Amino acid sequence: MIQIDMSVTPQSCRVSILVKALPQRSATQGETVCCAGVTPNGEFKRLFPVRFRHLADEATFKRWDWVDFKYRLPTSDRRPESCRVWEDSIIVNGEMPPKDRAPFLNRLVSASFKEAEAAGRSLALIRPRNTRFYYKPKKPDELEQERRIYADAARQDSFFDERLTALEPSPYDFRFKFEDAAGQHDCANGDWEAHAMFFNGLRREGSERATLDWMNSTFNEEYPRRGMLFCLGNMAKRPQTWQLLGVLRVDDTGQLALF
Numbered sequence: 001m002i003q004i005d006m007s008v009t010p011q012s013c014r015v016s017i018l019v020k021a022l023p024q025r026s027a028t029q030g031e032t033v034c035c036a037g038v039t040p041n042g043e044f045k046r047l048f049p050v051r052f053r054h055l056a057d058e059a060t061f062k063r064w065d066w067v068d069f070k071y072r073l074p075t076s077d078r079r080p081e082s083c084r085v086w087e088d089s090i091i092v093n094g095e096m097p098p099k100d101r102a103p104f105l106n107r108l109v110s111a112s113f114k115e116a117e118a119a120g121r122s123l124a125l126i127r128p129r130n131t132r133f134y135y136k137p138k139k140p141d142e143l144e145q146e147r148r149i150y151a152d153a154a155r156q157d158s159f160f161d162e163r164l165t166a167l168e169p170s171p172y173d174f175r176f177k178f179e180d181a182a183g184q185h186d187c188a189n190g191d192w193e194a195h196a197m198f199f200n201g202l203r204r205e206g207s208e209r210a211t212l213d214w215m216n217s218t219f220n221e222e223y224p225r226r227g228m229l230f231c232l233g234n235m236a237k238r239p240q241t242w243q244l245l246g247v248l249r250v251d252d253t254g255q256l257a258l259f
Contacts, residue, residue, distance in 0.1 A: 010070035010086060015045050016096045017065050018125075019231045019246035020052065020192045023153065023167060031153035031164060033192065036081075036123055036231060036245060037067065042108050044123040046082045046233065047071070050090075053164055059090040063193065063248075064101070066094040077236045079122035102251040105229060112182035113232045113242045123233045124242075127252060128178035131228075133219035135172040135212060143169055170195040172212070176219075176244060178230070187232075187244035194247065219247070227252040 015037030023031045032049035039045060047069065052060070061067050068091045071083035096104070109125050110116040116124035138146075146169035154164040174189045194215075201211035231246040 010072060010089070011083075012068070012070055013039065013045060013083060014066060014068045014093075015039050015047070017061050017063055017067055018248060020063070021190050021245055022192050022195060023052070023150070025149050025153035030155075031150070031167075036233060038105070038108065042104075044081045044108075044121065046079065046123060047085045048074075048082070050085055051087060055087070055090065059092060061090070061092050063246075064096045065092050066096065067091065068093050079234070079236060079239070080120065081123050082236075102227070102253045105248075105250055106253050109229065112180035113234075114182040116232075117234070117239075117242075122239065123231070125229050125231055125248075126180050128176070128180060128228070128230050131176055131178040131220075131224055133174070133176055133216060135174050135215075138169070138171055138173055143171060168199075170198045171208075172198065174198075174215075176230075176247075187242075189244050189247060191244070191246040223247070223249055 017035060017037045019036040021034045021036075023033050025031065031051060031053060033052040035047040035050055035052075037045050037047065055061075068089075069083075070086045070089035072086075074082050074084040077084075105125060106127075109127050110119075110121075112126060113124045116122075147166070150169060151166040154166040174194050175186065176189060177184070177186045179185070197215060197218075198211060201214050202208065205211045205214060227250055229248040229250045230244055231248060232242050233245050234240070234242045
């Protein structure tokens with residue numbers, strides 16, 4: 001259970017969830033997930049540490065859900081969008097309709113993450129060009145290390161928490177090559193949904209080959225044809241390093257960014 005400093009006055013916030021990153025092991029909280037969303041007036045917010053698999057059923061959220069929560073400013077993370085969430089305050093309250101997503105998000109798009117960085121932001125949406133999704137098999141020792149990390153995180157519960165089953169890492173490193181106004185990039189995809197997509201596809205398709213072909217068709221044909229956004233964010237300890245946090249299927253309306 002996350003300890004809350006009751007002497008701190010909480011702030012209230014509402015966001016539509018854009019990203020749930022892959023779970024990480026926290027030294028004090030066990031398995032946690034960093035999430036990102038955008039408020040109704042277009043402000044990016046980073047939500048952490050969210051122990052997603054410990055949330056009550058009514059608080060479990062998915063992409064595009066509107067989520068209300070309370071938070072305080074973190075003491076060790078100076079990124080302006082960061083919120084240290086009070087886990088028990090999370091309430092799911094509706095969903096952003098598909099027809100609203102492109103008009104709402106396209107006005108928040110930056111030409112590059114460098115442009116967002118120059119404006120003092122640590123989260124950004126970009127519309128990538130010349131994208132290529134690809135994957136690389138992980139080495140056996142990499143997989144074993146990930147399994148140990150997930151197992152350690154799952155065991156690190158408080159007395160009051162339900163014991164988690166350790167997550168199984170996907171056997172592939174999913175990546176994108178793409179361009180934005182700052183140049184060419186090659187990034188690992190840290191989106192939990194992409195890795196869940198692999199395991200869901202494996203259950204449905206019955207083989208890794210068919211699953212990877214389906215993912216390749218989705219990310220290299222369907223999404224570029226219909227329109228997609230990348231959500232990127234930098235690292236608290238290495239702010240010059242930006243990561244691909246999520247891939248969103250959003251129509252390109254040609255709307256210019258407004259800041």
